[in-house]
Amino acid sequence: MTEPYPGEREAARERQSHVRHELRSPLAVMYPALSLLLDGSAGDLTVKQREYLELLERNAGRLERYIAGASDSGWLDCAGAAVEPAAVPLGEALEEVLAVRRLGGQEGPRIDVDLSPGPLAVAWADREQVRRIVANLLGNAAQYSGGEDVIRIHVSTSEDAMSVCFAVRDEGCGIPVEELPHVFDFGFRGAAAREAALPGLGIGLWVCRELVGRSGGSIAIRSEDGAVTTVTVTLPAAGASGPR
Numbered sequence: 516m517t518e519p520y521p522g523e524r525e526a527a528r529e530r531q532s533h534v535r536h537e538l539r540s541p542l543a544v545m546y547p548a549l550s551l552l553l554d555g556s557a558g559d560l561t562v563k564q565r566e567y568l569e570l571l572e573r574n575a576g577r578l579e580r581y582i583a584g585a586s587d588s589g590w591l592d593c594a595g596a597a598v599e600p601a602a603v604p605l606g607e608a609l610e611e612v613l614a615v616r617r618l619g620g621q622e623g624p625r626i627d628v629d630l631s632p633g634p635l636a637v638a639w640a641d642r643e644q645v646r647r648i649v650a651n652l653l654g655n656a657a658q659y660s661g662g663e664d665v666i667r668i669h670v671s672t673s674e675d676a677m678s679v680c681f682a683v684r685d686e687g688c689g690i691p692v693e694e695l696p697h698v699f700d701f702g703f704r705g706a707a708a709r710e711a712a713l714p715g716l717g718i719g720l721w722v723c724r725e726l727v728g729r730s731g732g733s734i735a736i737r738s739e740d741g742a743v744t745t746v747t748v749t750l751p752a753a754g755a756s757g758p759r
Contacts (some may be wrong), residue, residue, distance in 0.1 A: 613626060623657040636681070638679050661686075668681055687743075698736055
């Protein structure tokens with residue numbers, strides 16, 4: 516496991532502990548309120564209202580599982596949850612994440628998805644963890660993009676059909692060459708994030724790398740200062756690593 520970026524160890528530990536505490540508090544209020552609404556205590560629900568409330572309940576459950584996956588010391592423990600590999604069509608996983616963003620009213624740059632012609636890109640991985648990787652990468656890309664920028668997601672299958680990949684490309688500020696070796700380090704925050712006082716713990720890309728690695732995949736980043744940034748995730752194809 517990669518050590519935290521020098522000078523960030525204790526600060527990252529403290530931030531992580533604080534976030535876990537702050538996230539647990541609203542969950543304790545959300546669950547009873549959602550339960551009362553869903554059982555009709557506040558009146559009859561329309562089909563669409565029930566759909567939205569059930570979406571909120573599912574995502575509150577995901578958030579609770581993410582918090583539970585953190586170690587008692589305050590370090591995010593990506594090994595805390597079991598990996599349940601299955602066939603995951605990447606196009607479907609992307610659409611699920613985008614649907615949550617739309618229903619949540621998340622504003623930001625336009626997101627375009629490009630599915631390469633040919634075999635359907637189906638990964639052999641944990642579906643929930645794939646969604647989490649996608650959500651993290653889209654969140655990062657949106658944070659560093661302007662309102663007129665476009666985030667592009669390219670999905671493809673390798674020529675030998677042994678692996679699938681998706682690449683998230685943003686038109687933001689880019690990453691200086693000297694920072695590139697550290698972007699997957701726990702607690703690392705680049706100069707652009709610090710100067711702009713952007714929110715974040717510096718663990719998003721670290722989490723992505725850990726989750727990708729647990730599925731036997733790889734993650735890479737390409738960028739230049741002031742230019743576009745592309746993060747590419749490669750995962751085993753379902754036919755190559757598990758039952759079709």
